[in-house]
Amino acid sequence: ETGVTQTPRHLVMGMTNKKSLKCEQHLGHNAMYWYKQSAKKPLELMFVYNFKEQTENNSVPSRFSPECPNSSHLFLHLHTLQPEDSALYLCASSQDIGNIQYFGAGTRLSVL
Amino acid sequence: EDQVTQSPEALRLQEGESSSLNCSYTVSGLRGLFWYRQDPGKGPEFLFTLYSAGEEKEKERLKATLTKKESFLHITAPKPEDSATYLCAVQAGGGSEKLVFGKGTKLTVNP
Numbered sequence: 001e002t003g004v005t006q007t008p009r010h011l012v013m014g015m016t017n018k019k020s021l022k023c024e025q026h027l028g029h030n031a032m033y034w035y036k037q038s039a040k041k042p043l044e045l046m047f048v049y050n051f052k053e054q055t056e057n058n059s060v061p062s063r064f065s066p067e068c069p070n071s072s073h074l075f076l077h078l079h080t081l082q083p084e085d086s087a088l089y090l091c092a093s094s095q096d097i098g099n100i101q102y103f104g105a106g107t108r109l110s111v112l
Numbered sequence: 113e114d115q116v117t118q119s120p121e122a123l124r125l126q127e128g129e130s131s132s133l134n135c136s137y138t139v140s141g142l143r144g145l146f147w148y149r150q151d152p153g154k155g156p157e158f159l160f161t162l163y164s165a166g167e168e169k170e171k172e173r174l175k176a177t178l179t180k181k182e183s184f185l186h187i188t189a190p191k192p193e194d195s196a197t198y199l200c201a202v203q204a205g206g207g208s209e210k211l212v213f214g215k216g217t218k219l220t221v222n223p
Contacts, residue, residue, distance in 0.1 A: 103156045
């Protein structure tokens, strides 16, 4: 398998649930990103990891908790979400920070 | 604050009817301007990067151009399979490296 793979593709959760989104890149890249895409809004950068180290947290609420165990894997742990958190969550990777970013297909999250 | 404005929000074309999408930007020191294509239910797919005013890049029916204030994505003789949302993003210099995206232009090409 090549590229950036995200699982699950769709997720429905209640406000009290805890779930995790997974991203895996098979491109040998060093940097990974989480974005949020809501209807009628531009993509919003959430987190940036470079060589497993978090380099940017774009004022994201603490109910979103990222984890990057190695350069190929990135997780987004979710807990106590709000309905306004419903969106498409996209993972991306790049060779290094500042290079072209390649995106996964996203996880469509619905919070009830 | 870095900003990207794309116009129009939506565009309907007949097959073969050429047109252009606009991306206006304000950024403190442009490091690069990126065009992506996004199909429904999928992530953005990289198309082009432009780095300096006057630069042009082409891929099949698409041609991207860059000035100091805006970029155009020209679509020549489009086909229905060109239907997608086209996203523009800028990357500022100065160490931040993050991409600032516009809201996109949704293109529909009718057969």
